[in-house]
Amino acid sequence: MPETTINLSPSFFSEREKTLVSQGELTATTFLFESGVAGLRLQNSRGELVMLPYQGQQIWSAIMDGRNLTMKSMFDEPNPTKVYLETYGGFLIHCGVTAMGVPGPKDNHVLHGELPNAGFQKAHLVLGEDAKGRYIGLGGVYHHTVAFSNNYLAKPLVKLYENSTMFEVVLEIENLKNSPMELMYLAHINYRPVDNGRLVYSAPSTPEYIKVRTEIPTHIKFPDGYKEMVEDLALHPEKHNVLSPNKKYDPEVVLFIDYLADENGWSHTMQVLPDGSADYVKHKPEQLDHGVRWICRTADQDALGMIEAATAEPEGYTAEKAKGNIKIVKPKSTWRCEMEMGTIDKKEAAKIEKTVNTINKKTRRK
Numbered sequence: 001m002p003e004t005t006i007n008l009s010p011s012f013f014s015e016r017e018k019t020l021v022s023q024g025e026l027t028a029t030t031f032l033f034e035s036g037v038a039g040l041r042l043q044n045s046r047g048e049l050v051m052l053p054y055q056g057q058q059i060w061s062a063i064m065d066g067r068n069l070t071m072k073s074m075f076d077e078p079n080p081t082k083v084y085l086e087t088y089g090g091f092l093i094h095c096g097v098t099a100m101g102v103p104g105p106k107d108n109h110v111l112h113g114e115l116p117n118a119g120f121q122k123a124h125l126v127l128g129e130d131a132k133g134r135y136i137g138l139g140g141v142y143h144h145t146v147a148f149s150n151n152y153l154a155k156p157l158v159k160l161y162e163n164s165t166m167f168e169v170v171l172e173i174e175n176l177k178n179s180p181m182e183l184m185y186l187a188h189i190n191y192r193p194v195d196n197g198r199l200v201y202s203a204p205s206t207p208e209y210i211k212v213r214t215e216i217p218t219h220i221k222f223p224d225g226y227k228e229m230v231e232d233l234a235l236h237p238e239k240h241n242v243l244s245p246n247k248k249y250d251p252e253v254v255l256f257i258d259y260l261a262d263e264n265g266w267s268h269t270m271q272v273l274p275d276g277s278a279d280y281v282k283h284k285p286e287q288l289d290h291g292v293r294w295i296c297r298t299a300d301q302d303a304l305g306m307i308e309a310a311t312a313e314p315e316g317y318t319a320e321k322a323k324g325n326i327k328i329v330k331p332k333s334t335w336r337c338e339m340e341m342g343t344i345d346k347k348e349a350a351k352i353e354k355t356v357n358t359i360n361k362k363t364r365r366k
Contacts, residue, residue, distance in 0.1 A: 003128030008053055013038040021125060025162055026136040028125055033077040040125075042136055042160045049160055049167065051138050052078055052090075053123035056116050057156045059092035064165040064343045069279060071190035071296075071303035082117045084110065092341075093188040097173055098150055100184035101314030109317055113184065115154060118142045126157070132168075135159040151176040152329075166280070166342035173336075175329040183327040183335055184320065186292065186310035191271060191279050193297060193304040195245040198272040200352070201307065202260045202359045203291070205238035212237060213254040222251060229253075240295065243271070243304070249295045256313055257291035259283075260359050267291070268356050269307035276346035283309040287337040290325070309339060 006021060008030075017031035025045040033039055039060065042049045047064035051057060060078055062069040073089025081087050093116045095101075099109035123140040137159035145151045153174040160167045175181040203209045212234035214227075230253060233239055237255065259267040267285050270278040285291075290312055294305035308314075312325035320326060329335045344352065 003126055006125040006127075008040075008123040008125060010038060010054065017041070021127065021136075023127055023136070024134065026127070026134065026160070028136055035077050035079050037078045037080050040123075040138055042138065042158075044136070044160055045163050046165045049091075049158065051158065053138060053140060054120045055080070056090075056094060056118050057120055057123070057138065057140050057142075057158075058090040058094070058116070059158065059169075060090045062091045062167075062342070067343075069191055069343065071192050072301060073303070074300050082114075082119075084112050084116055087117060089190075090188075091190055092169065093190070094154070094156060094171060094185070095188050095314075096185035096311075097144070097152065097154060097183055099317040100186050100310070100312065101316045101320065104316040104318050106318040107316045112186070112188070112314075114144060115142070116188075118144070118154070126159075132161050133164070134162045135168075137168075150181065152181060164342070166340055166344065169339045169341065171337050172334050173329060174334045175331060178331050180331060181329040183329050184310075184312050184317065184325075185288070185327075185337070186308055186312075186314060187283075187288070187337075187339060188308055189281060189305060189339075189341060191304045191306060193243050193295070193302055194271060194273050194279075195243060196274050197243045197279075197304075199241045199243070199270070199306060200272055200278075200356055201257070201269040202262070202267045202356045203257050204360050205241055207235060207237060209258045210237035211256040213256070226250070243295075243297075247297075249297045251298060252294060252296040254314070255293040257293060257307075259285045259291045259307075261285050262355060262359055267307075268352055268359075270344075270349060270352060270356075271304060271306055272349055272353065276349060278344050278349035278352070279304075279306070279342075280344045280349070280352065281307045281309075281339065281341040283307065283339045284337070288339075309337070 027043045029041045050061045070091040075089040079087040095112040120140045126137045139157040142154040155172040272278045288309035290310040292308040296303045312320040
């Protein structure tokens with residue numbers, strides 16, 4: 001089945017939700033949020049993704065088998081702004097590309113860079129079939145140009161497959177310059193934590209593989225006892241592997257994880273629910289060689305960034321450059337990463353956990 005592309009136009013979006021295309025169980029509908037932000041709903045027989053085709057191509061929300069996978073936030077809908085914290089609450093937010101993370105005292109970039117709420121000039125719907133089955137998806141192009149500085153294209157693509165609770169995310173960054181380009185990227189994947197969920201992932205739960213951020217960014221206000229909790233977690237990172245309802249991460253905790261890969265190059269991360277099913281993300285450390293985990297459990301926000309696959313730690317451009325964590329894209333070349341995310345059933349979760357245990361037992365730090 002050849003892939004069909006339907007170019008989108010802002011005129012397709014109105015207050016009344018309308019079906020744009022339907023093929024079997026795969027459907028795409030267009031609408032406007034009350035805020036005026038354009039929304040695209042991709043559906044199959046198992047669930048839906050609501051995406052923002054012209055605002056960062058975020059996955060604003062993900063629902064599978066009737067369960068909302070998306071973090072609890074202070075925002076019922078996206079706002080038409082480029083300011084990161086004024087419209088924060090999406091399931092997947094692309095971060096980067098000229099900079100990423102919390103800006104340090106010597107940085108002049110905004111929080112997580114220009115990509116999260118970038119105004120995409122082009123958006124398109126795709127329908128097709130590949131080795132995983134029939135799919136419907138959203139792609140687009142954001143052209144970022146700053147004279148004497150940057151000139152690149154960001155081209156994300158999300159595919160939702162028939163009868164599947166997993167979906168594929170690909171991002172390509174094309175350097176249009178005749179000179180090398182610096183690149184930073186982080187996939188801010190924000191699941192909703194489930195009380196007593198277990199974190200299972202392809203990295204040993206030791207200080208050798210897991211570092212806890214103990215230096216608190218200036219924009220974070222923390223309560224009494226928080227600093228001691230973080231210091232204890234740095235010594236015993238295995239203590240965060242069960243999401244106890246009695247343990248609050250207020251305002252947040254950030255961990256840096258050295259992921260290990262299976263024989264096919266994939267790393268695995270799960271939140272195993274009490275019923276044995278799991279939220280699941282797989283990524284390739286060869287492409288995204290830094291694993292970031294972000295947990296925030298407060299009265300107003302409840303989020304589990306169980307794996308935010310990245311090219312660097314989120315400490316801002318200057319700090320990451322000093323660590324040697326800035327990627328270089330050659331002139332007229334393209335950098336690419338791919339991930340899969342969603343949910344899996346009890347049987348598949350048990351299979352993945354067995355794989356993870358095998359990886360963690362076989363590999364030893366030399």
